Amino acid sequence: MKLQERYNQIINYFKENNSDAETELNFSSVFQLLVAVVLSAQCTDKRVNMVTPALFAAYPTPKDMANANEADIYEYIKSVSYPNAKAKHLVGLSQMLVEKFNNEVPNDMDSLTSLPGVGRKTANVIMAVAFSKSAMPVDTHVYRVSHRLGLVSLKHNTPLKVERELTKHIPEEIMGLAHHWLLLHGRYICKSLKPQCDKCPFDSFCPKKLEGSKL
Ligand code: SF4
Secondary structure, three states: OOHHHHHHHHHHHHHHHOOOOOOOOOOOOHHHHHHHHHHOOOOOHHHHHHHHHHHHHHOOOHHHHHOOOHHHHHHHHOOOOOHHHHHHHHHHHHHHHHHHOOOOOOOOHHHHHOOOOOOHHHHHHHHHHHOOOOOOOOOHHHHHHHHHOOOOOOOOOOHHHHHHHHHHHOOHHHHHHHHHHHHHHHHHOOOOOOOOHHHOOOOOOOHHHHHOOOO
16 A cells, blocks of 8 residues: 555545544633643643643633742642643743733744743644644654554654654645544554554554554
């Protein structure tokens, strides 16, 4: 199967079966999305969604969070991973939003990654989800699924290389959607330790599945 044919087959399946895929993080503003995505690093969306309602109620805007103490934020987020570092990042990024970005979350890669705690993946999520831009955030699920399905070769061994390969082959207008497709497929079907190939719609042509015992 040619590479683009592989992409097309997978894209067509998801278009037919999950055309309204979206993030599983709860939020009601771009700022809240940014906070939730920062909190979700090395943590589950489910866990993040458990702590954000109280956090957002106490600190609904960048200005509110910019004036908070890290210790106060910590109390709200202590059940997520790396709460000390994340509390520091949330206060720091909120202060920068107030001081440099007029209380608004910016929508470009350079500005977003200038914020404390915001790397390329987080910036891509904000651009794709909040601003409907053509962006492909590569997290651990997208990285793994892209390799297993043969969408990228093994030599593309960093998130940035995988992002560049995926964006070459996926149409711009569905890039953000494709991110959710690959992520959710990794989260629920093509799991890291025990991929559920018997439930997978791509098992007939998945290179990893066809390797058999090496899953
Ligand atoms: Fe993952 Fe198995 Fe599906 Fe391949 S067939 S994408 S390894 S779940």
